[in-house]
Amino acid sequence: MTTMTETSARFREFKMPDVGEGLTEAEILKWYVQPGDTVTDGQVVCEVETAKAAVELPIPFDGVVHELRFPEGTTVDVGQVIIAVDVVPGGGEAAAEPVAPAVAAPEPAAEPEAPKGRQPVLVGYGVAESSTKRRARKGTEPPAAAAAAIQGELNGHTTTAVPAATVVPESRPLAKPPVRKLAKDLGIDLATVTPTGPGGIITREDVHAAAAPVPAPAAAPAAPAVAPEAVAVPVAAAPVPGARETRIPVKGVRKAIAQAMVGSAFTAPHVTEFVTVDVTRTMKLVAELKEDKDMAGVRVNPLLIIAKALLVAIKRNPEVNAAWDEANQEIVQKHYVNLGIAAATPRGLIVPNIKDAHDKTLPQLAAALGELVTTAREGKTSPAAMAGGTVTITNVGVFGVDTGTPILNPGESAILAVGAIKLQPWVHKGKVKPRQVTTLALSFDHRLVDGELGSRVLADVAAILEQPKRLITWA
The missing domain is CATH 3.30.559.10 (Chloramphenicol acetyltransferase-like domain)
Structure with missing residues (x-):
């Protein structure tokens, strides 16, 4: 009983919030953190897609990421726990009862700061139940903490400092979440795309250029020069060579x-x-x-x-x-x-x-x-x-x-x-x-x-x- 209490005090769990108006689910598009990464209050930890838009989710407390409950591409109901964070510096005696993470994680990069006691401000935030049960999930290959920090800067939020011993792989492509989603939809490996954006950032046009030797499909079909401006152009999924049909999940x-x-x-x-x-x-x-x-x-x-x-x-x-x-x-x-x-x-x-x-x-x-x-x-x-x-x-x-x-x-x-x-x-x-x-x-x-x-x-x-x-x- 004592162990359960200590475990509950040590770990805080972040639930999928209702980021829209009465929405019931959202798909996890991208994790910006992995188990072992240090996070701070207000740091964006993932991007999710609701029925209305893509939204970045900030976490409301400090600590070290212990577990990601769902891999990218999973549709999660509002109110379900998506990430667990160790908020107790060093883990204390609670570390005697380890909880197997669902996603493979590297060794923690840094010791977390003490919790600030800030109250949740979004619907769906809250401390989880004290149960230590974990359902097995498909493993994902965690990126380096430094890469997560760089990606965070691209999205306008502050991430924790990268430890001096961490080396950022030069091959890590820099791109904003919408561009990464576009590349995923088109089946393009960002590592093969030549960036033209400022600071070596891959743009939407770069992805289109890599998708085909013809001009980027973002350009609208030929229309009179006097036609009113379009807001955007839909992008179709890239066909697989030799395939007779392509199935696109509707979500x-x-x-x-x-x-x-x-x-x-x-x-x-x-x-x-x-x-x-x-x-x-x-x-x-x-x-x-x-x-x-x-x-x-x-x-x-x-x-x-x-x-x-x-x-x-x-x-x-x-x-x-x-x-x-x-x-x-x-x-x-x-x-x-x-x-x-x-x-x-x-x-x-x-x-x-x-x-x-x-x-x-x-x-x-x-x-x-x-x-x-x-x-x-x-x-x-x-x-x-x-x-x-x-x-x-x-x-x-x-x-x-x-x-x-x-x-x-x-x-x-x-x-x-x-x-x-x-x-x-x-x-x-x-x-x-x-x-x-x-x-x-x-x-x-x-x-x-x-x-x-x-x-x-x-x-x-x-x-x-x-x-x-x-x-x-x-x-």
């Missing part, structure tokens, strides 16, 4: 999106309307804004003007910005607009949104769009950034596609699809002339938005893009 973000899209398609009655519009004046405005000193430092593209046009249309037709409350059989009118931008990533489709987009000036909206794009491309979009959206824009034009019938993002009332902007013959002032033309498609939930309201919103967006001075007169 994490991709699994959640698949379930959500099915639920949305068969729950909300979708209606889609289309309009083709001359956007020549909008394209001229984009060119002028790129030279405007007030827009210096932000990216100006057609997507920015389209986003602003949709926000103005919503202001003129606020009833479209709503949600359906099934439990209470109510329509919930939203007095704010969290504007979603659909982004295709290697992990699947995500829809981060710009909070309170309706209150932003054009330069502020441009900056927010730029930050959203950068974060999505780096695979760092947080669950909070994808929560609470009200309406969404999806850009299919960057792929050279004219239009589509987009499915609503769950919980939202409308989604606007933007097609490719192309030179087409158009009747302008009584004559057929080449003009910049695009097709817009608006899908909406017919429980919230009837045909008249949906038509007004779509017509307003089209009118603004045809005569962008309405951004001033209508706002």
